[in-house]
Amino acid sequence: MVAVQFYLLLSAAIFCIGLFGILTRRNVLFFLMSVELMLNAANINLVAFSFQYGNLTGQVFSLFITALAAAEVAVGIGIMLVLYRNFGDVDVTKATTLRW
Amino acid sequence: MPTRPHLNLGSHLLSGLVAVALFAVLATVFLTASFGAPQGFGGAQVTPSIGYAMFDLSGGEIPSDSFLAAFEIIDLVLLAALAAAVMLARREADGKLIGIESIRTDGGRPRDTTSASDTDVETEPNAAADGDGDREGAN
Amino acid sequence: MVAIPYEAIAFGLFALLTVASSLGVVLVEDVWHASLLLGVALLSVAIHYVMLRAEFLAAMQVLVYVGGVLVLITFAVMLVRQVPDDDSSGREVA
Known part of the structure; x- marks a missing residue:
């Protein structure tokens, strides 16, 4: 039986990788994938503590997070298509119309 | 032709x-x-207990909170997401893009009239400026 | 006879796979390779769920993430991908 610390370490590692991806990439698709990685890290955390304490709240919450992540990707891809349509690129640093 | 993956190892010192x-x-x-x-x-x-917890029923073998209210709220959020995605991505029947004419997703800058998707817009600039009021008449 | 800790070994291997493919997602140059590596990462997370006795959640992970989210991302990659100029394969630029 693997101790819960190792699952926490795994989830922290995935979360930091996703954070690194968001900080370094400029493509919207990499943004979406990094957000997926971070949400998966949160899910691993919730499921690990659900197993640790013998309580199902973490698993049900993780299901909700999964559903919301799917919806988030759908809306994110809609936004990305509009970005590509209007700016001809999926580079987030080019959409500067609302900036001063 | 398949290509092998290349790593993007630029200088990302601060982010790293x-x-x-x-x-x-x-x-x-x-x-x-x-x-x-x-x-x-x-x-x-485990799996039946997830169902009991999610719909606030009694009978689950594993202790848990009840999630009926959260389930309904997330239901509404998913419906809003569906509507938003459809609104962002749909086209009219004549092939014009909704977002450019009615929502001004380009931030109000002068429109690139040479793009291939809306070639008939420049023949009727008033319809584009008035937004969705004239879309029914344009058909 | 020493009991072999199969579960710890499996956890170590799949944690390595998860972290490596996640690093691949953020480090790889081409967005198509990144989406494939994201699929590997999501599937290995599903294996972690199985080891945590969340079998239903593992099934939902495979169905919703790999079957839904990853297909959506693949769709978007195919729509907006720009093949770099130095690609001398001679195919049409998408």
Whole structure:
């Protein structure tokens, strides 16, 4: 039986990788994938503590997070298509119309 | 032709340092905290208990909170997401893009009239300026 | 006879796979390779769920993430991908 610390370490590692991806990439698709990685890290955390304490709240919450992540990707891809349509690129640093 | 993956190893020193520092802080906290032995679920059935917990029914073998209100709220959020995605991505029947004419997703800059998707817009600039009021008449 | 800790070995291997493919997602140059590596990462997370006795959640992970989210991302990659100029394969630029 693997101790819960190792699952926490795994989830922290995935979360930091996703954070690194968001900080370094400029493509919207990499943004979406990094957000997926971070949400998966949160899910691993919730499921690990659900197993640790013998309580199902973490698993049900993780299901909700999964559903919301799917919806988030759908809306994110809609936004990305509009970005590509209007700016001809999926580079987030080019959409500067609302900036001063 | 398939290509082998190439790594993008530019200079991302600050971002890498931020990520590694966050991981170091988290790892320190996790490894110094003390957790008991994992309790697990014993021989209880997990999947039916998830169903009982999600719809606020009694009968689950594993203790949990009840999630009926959260389920309904997330239902509404998913419906809003569906409507938003459709509104962002749909086209009219004549092939014009909704977002450019009615929502001004380009931030109001002068429109690139040479794009291939809306070639008939420049023949009727008033219809584009008035927004969705004239879309029914344009058909 | 020493009991071999199969579960710890499996956890180590799949944690390595998860972290490596996640690093691949953020480090790889081409967005199509990144989406494939994201699929590997999501599937290995599903294996972690199975080891944590969340079998239903593992099934939902495979169905919703790999079957839904990853297909959506693949769709978007195919729509907006720009093949770099130095690609001398001679195919049409998408």
